[in-house]
Amino acid sequence: MVSVVPQELPVAVIGAGPIGLAAAAELVGRDQEVVVFEQGDEPAAGVRSWGHVRLFSPWSELTSPAAERLLAPTGWAAPNGKRYPTGTAWITDYLAPLAAVLGDRVRVGATVVGVSRLDRDLLVESGRDEQPFVLHVQSSDGSIERVFVRAVIDATGTLSVPNPLGSEGYPVSGETAHADRILYGMPDATADGNPCAGKAVAVVGSGASALTSLIALTSDEVHTPGSRVVWVLRRGTVGNSYGGGDADELPARGALGARVREAVTDGRIEVVTGFRAIAVEDADTTHYNNNGSDSDSDSDSDNDADGRVVLVSSDGRRMEGLDQVVCVTGFRPDLSFLSEVRLDLDQRLQAPAKLAPEIDPNWHSCGSVQPHGYDVLAQPEEGLFLAGMKSYGRAPSFLAMTGYEQVRSIAAALAGDLDAANEVELTLPDTGVCGGAGLFDSEEGSGGGCCGPVGPQPVSLGGLSTAGGLGGLS
The missing domain is CATH 3.50.50.60 (FAD/NAD(P)-binding domain)
Structure with a gap:
């Protein structure tokens, strides 16, 4: 004992x-x-x-x-x-x-x-x-x-423990196999040999980490005439994904969304909404139905077998020719x-x-x-x-x-x-x-949430207080 x-x-x-x-x-x-x-x-x-x-x-x-x-x-x-x-x-x-x-x-x-x-x-x-x-x-x-x-x-x-690409909380088909093409975190625009520089990159996520990633990918160090940056949102509209802007009491946090909005307006960022991934495929591999099961291979794919990947959504949409996927889903x-x-x-x-x-x-x-x-x-x-x-x-x-x-x-x-x-x-x-x-x-935009009467009401707790995000990592 x-x-x-x-x-x-x-x-x-x-x-x-x-x-x-x-x-x-x-x-x-x-x-x-x-x-x-x-x-x-x-x-x-x-x-x-x-x-x-x-x-x-x-x-x-x-x-x-x-x-x-x-x-x-x-x-x-x-x-x-x-x-x-x-x-x-x-x-x-x-x-x-x-x-x-x-x-x-x-x-x-x-x-x-x-x-x-x-x-x-x-x-x-x-x-x-x-x-x-x-x-x-x-x-x-x-x-x-x-x-x-x-x-x-x-x-x-x-x-x-980063969240996976899948909106159901689990890795999607092909996510593990294509781990070399998926970055779980924010890309470094100044890194030597940056795999995102001049490439086709999809950013999956809607928080400040996604905004920070989008800014990095459209910076002068990374973005070239041949670049393609796609912002992939699971929700049906962009909604408040740009953040609070000038109303944010942390000005640097509010500025993230303003910069991304400008890049979207300028055409440097494509926005795809309502896209819930169910698979990551090779460019010339089997397609998936919206239930995640195999369908016939598409031998006529426009993509070359050059190591690029395709994101497949639950509604059958395909995001072709991606060199890199940045997963910032929390x-x-x-x-x-x-x-x-x-x-x-x-x-x-x-x-x-x-x-x-x-x-x-x-x-x-x-x-x-x-x-x-x-x-x-x-x-x-x-x-x-x-x-x-x-x-x-x-x-x-x-x-x-x-x-x-x-x-x-x-x-x-x-x-x-x-x-x-x-x-x-x-x-x-x-x-x-x-x-x-x-x-x-x-x-989306239904008026619920912390300032409206819709949905469960918060419980008042005695003590301390929290909100925001740990630096750039919210």
Whole structure:
């Protein structure tokens, strides 16, 4: 029998991204022991994957107050609050110095593959809350270590699990086979050997990541007279996919849609609506019916067998001659390593059930989320919290400053300061858009959503507040 006193153990933070590092800074500031586990070889591995993207949040909204206090004795100076960094600059000028100050509290190359209670799986009830958590941590050499902790803050985000091309939530036929032609993320216009330069590219998605991708693909570095850029939307009309424009209280976010609208008007971007992919084919391969089954091969295809692909929609339309497909259809949380702890998640969003009504994109797009703190993010497994982008589940529009306030509240609660934990305040910038983002063809522009009476009404939650998107990644 292992004898462990939970109160003497550290708090575990899973993920050394912006929110995970901020959580560690909050805990250190309250003299709490903490260990941060990062599966990447360096901190902020997720941000590094989109380091070329410029965030639409300014520096003033991208640094945690607790982190600033921790960095101050080192001589660190906050960047110009009015400027907009790239992901790489966010790391270089803030996240990397913060990780350095945290020192050996941050363990890189350490993947948490399981969270459980000591000697208890999901089924066992007896004495559960009195036992410490056990993290099963896999090192780069494949070995597994058991680490005891008293509480867990899951700040792993959602970037590791991008949504597939298929509108039904699963990869479409041929998606895996043609993975070399599909980019799940935003293209880098300045990258050497860019596979999108001068090519025919389809961008599938309707959020800010799609807008950012479209801007990159129509930039001077990539767009040539031979380029073709197609914006593929599942919804029946463009609707509010351009965003809030001048009404957006984050000007850089509002400007994304304005630039894309201009490129559409100028003919640099084709728009295809109501297109729900069911297959990715070789240029000269079998066609698919609208139920996904095979039909006769088309030996007279206009496309040469030059490695290009064809997107096929459920209504039989074919988007021919594509060199590259950019899939920016959103993300979903990885819950696989939480299978042995007790969760209370919304069945649609996979977000904490108490938060979900406030962030459901079927009804919200105007930044109307109410304040929320540790009590909203806590799970039935006492001492377990979901924070940061992970707390939004499948919902988009998360802002870094939302996560900073989340982990401030959680750290205060773990330190026993419930007065501070309950005093959650945050005013978020409005998107300038009102209406649901999950609308189907016949419902487009129906007037439902966060500002109208149609559909389920949001539940008011006491505490903190959220909306927007993590930099350029909403």
